[in-house]
Amino acid sequence: MAWFKRDKKSIEQSTPPEERRVRTEGLWVKCESCRTIVFRKDLEANLYVCPKCQFHFKMNAKHRLEMLLDGRWTEHDAGMTSTDPLKFVDTKPYAARLKEAKKKLGMNDAVITAEGQLSGRPVVMCAMEFGFIGGSMGAVVGEKVTRGIELSIETRQPFIAISCSGGARMMEGTISLMQLAKVSAALARLDHEKLPYISVLTDPTTGGVTASFAMLGDLNIGEPGARGDTLEIGWMGTQFARGKELKSFIASSLDLLLS
């Protein structure tokens, strides 16, 4: 005699037994430094720093801005895009590389210009995106950073640049190199207006970006373990970047600030 009777049909197993496993891809990440497997949510909560060894994971530009700015920010010049002035082709056309990067990242070039608040203080912040053709600086990046500096001058807000770049964009040749001078000239105007410029160097900051605005900050802050072209930048948040060549530069920068 049965004590109860199942009226409904038993639940059908739509997934074959061999596919019945928990999907864990993307939930865990391995630390490049200490090889510990870290739960992604914990890593995010710890601002992308390994909870075990303090290794700083790479972050994209959007995460940087979300981490640093309070709440929402206003993006500027988001629609600016390269015209491929040299019609450059290497292993594939530059136009195709641009198209691919735009599709993959949902942005038009390798930098985001944001106007927002940092701990309640209004700032203009440019964050570079390494995923977009190695965070390289072509005409668009140069123009956007310059406009960001000009916005700082116009609105009397400090300027902050988060560098993460392989350097000048070779697909735009000399036009890329011209950006070095253009951005540096804009920074000179910012300096003339007595507005602060803070440069944050993240892994990697190399080439033309190191040779121009990344090293021109009133304060240059290097993330621990961040790589530079010929120097290693490694120090803690509030301390200054160190490295054989950089040290003397920072010291002279400080002297200037103190004088």
Ligand SMILES: [Zn+2]
């Ligand atoms: Zn670690």
